[in-house]
Amino acid sequence: MMELKLIGKVKSDQGFAIAIEDDYKEALTAMDGFSHLMVVWWANQVDQPDLRETKVLDKPYLPGPERMGVFATRSPIRPNPICISVIDVKHIDYERGIIETWYIDAEEGTPVLDIKPYYPCSDVVREPALPEWCAGLPVCIEDSADFDWSVFFNF
Numbered sequence: 001m002m003e004l005k006l007i008g009k010v011k012s013d014q015g016f017a018i019a020i021e022d023d024y025k026e027a028l029t030a031m032d033g034f035s036h037l038m039v040v041w042w043a044n045q046v047d048q049p050d051l052r053e054t055k056v057l058d059k060p061y062l063p064g065p066e067r068m069g070v071f072a073t074r075s076p077i078r079p080n081p082i083c084i085s086v087i088d089v090k091h092i093d094y095e096r097g098i099i100e101t102w103y104i105d106a107e108e109g110t111p112v113l114d115i116k117p118y119y120p121c122s123d124v125v126r127e128p129a130l131p132e133w134c135a136g137l138p139v140c141i142e143d144s145a146d147f148d149w150s151v152f153f154n155f
Contacts, residue, residue: 008112016104020097036118039085042111043076051077062154063133
């Protein structure tokens with residue numbers, strides 16, 4: 001049987017942060033020096049039995065195909081609503097178990113399942129290939145903040 005453990009929650013009421021559960025604060029040991037982290041979270045706001053059965057979405061991206069399989073999207077609507085965000089570390093308060101960041105694309109109270117350090121040697125692909133309809137997307141996370149996402153997402 002598979003059992004997931006909640007290790008923290010997203011806080012977004014006063015800036016963005018990950019609040020680590022007391023039992024997992026020690027797991028932050030030696031995070032110093034990592035500028036970015038990968039946060040694995042559960043999209044609890046769309047965790048509904050009928051949505052978990054969804055296999056194809058109608059045009060989630062404006063420049064994309066009319067229909068796309070959920071595995072071809074970054075949608076939280078999927079068989080297991082697991083999402084991954086790369087965050088820029090602003091500050092880590094080890095005593096309180098708080099990782100402050102400039103932004104995370106998750107809602108207040110979103111359950112956090114895991115945190116991993118971002119390693120360019122395994123997390124960056126030098127020349128990734130994307131479908132033609134993805135032309136014009138930012139090439140890095142730093143450029144994403146200034147991108148007009150309303151021309152891309154169809155929701």
